[in-house]
Amino acid sequence: MASLSIRRRFNLKSRLDREAAVVPEEFRCPISLEMMRDPVTAATGITYDRLSIEVWLGMDNSTCPVTGREIAGGVEGELVPNHTLRKMIQDWCVANRSLGVERIPTPKIPVTDADVAGALSEIAAASRRGEGPRCARVAARVRRWARESERNRVRILSHGACAALVAALCAVATEHAEEILAALAAISPLDEVAARAAAASPAALRFLARTLKQGTTLAARGNAAWMLRQMVAASRGGGWRAVAETEGMVEALAETVRRPVSSAATKAALVCIMQAARGSEAAAGRAVEAGAVEAAVEMAAEAGERSTCEKALGSLEAMARWEVGRRRARGHALAVPVLVKKMFRVSELSTELAVSALLRLCSGGGDEEEEKRRCAVEAVEGGAFQKLLLLLQVGCSDEAREWATNLLRLLNGYRQRNECIDSMDLKGLKRPI
Structure with a gap:
């Protein structure tokens, strides 16, 4: 009986191997040799998968891989979507669904330079007039574009979107600015100029502190933590001062560590606390009073990820530079054991x-x-x-x-x-x- 069962399984496997779907050659990209998901035709008449040909052109290649002819415009050159071929591929996927083939989704059309320029111009005009709802609607559109593809995100950044969105955030620092903040997070990272502008805006800083503590969604609170970390990292010293001197900011960061929103938000909050506490005794004292020492000790003790542990130890070490931080750490039963344990358990930095x-x-x-x-x-x-x-x-x-x-x-x-x-x-x- 056992041998019969083995024979049946072998016969079934053989039959499935024979019936496995073979992708037609005309559906394969000449570059990747994989089935195309978003077929586009270059000016030379050859069809490629969009991702493959864009990567090829983005590597400073200017010729068609098949014909060797010049493709005008490089990566920004015209690539015409081949809707007929894409529909044929989708129909073939549906016909072979029983063999485990999944239907490819209809690709999104990449955003154009005109689309991006128009959206940023609209945001700038709306923010000057203080039209928060309109700013939020356009920012949501920008965020959607950025999430659709890496190409869209790069194109949006190339138009100076960070500066435009930060200016709108400073002008419309209300609940409508949460959508602007989400758009900034979608086109991350924040550039130096935009980071300095945000750090220099009391209205933006108050909005971030408020959002970090009581944002309408967990995503909004996480985006606020991300924004603060970007400011601290990119604004050449001004970021930590802005964090340290903004009323309620350090306390909100400590609360984010004590009651995590997400792993990314926790790490961002720890970095901000570390930088603020290193530079300001007053900020360190406020963090200590808000429970940041206890939160950092327990985070270091429980962290399963090296990056989180390093940041928790960094914030603890920063607060321990001041007497108020040392006194609180000494009163925590786990502080010394955790520090001894982490000497050789994590990384050189830890x-x-x-x-x-x-x-x-x-x-x-x-x-x-x-x-x-x-x-x-x-x-x-x-x-x-x-x-x-x-x-x-x-x-x-x-x-x-x-x-x-x-x-x-x-x-x-x-x-x-x-x-x-x-x-x-x-x-x-x-x-x-």
């Missing part, structure tokens, strides 16, 4: 951040000596001394080496009472301590 933060918790001027001693004892009990020795042995950056050496000296006084090092673990070490 190691540096963990060592720096731990050094600040175990030392730091103007703090209570008893709390510093308690952190040092806890670090030794967790195995920090051994990990620091190994770090110096395997190598690290000059800055991390200095931090590790200083921390070793500090922890050495607590090592005898709280020894956790097996001498065999250090057998291969050549450096004297």
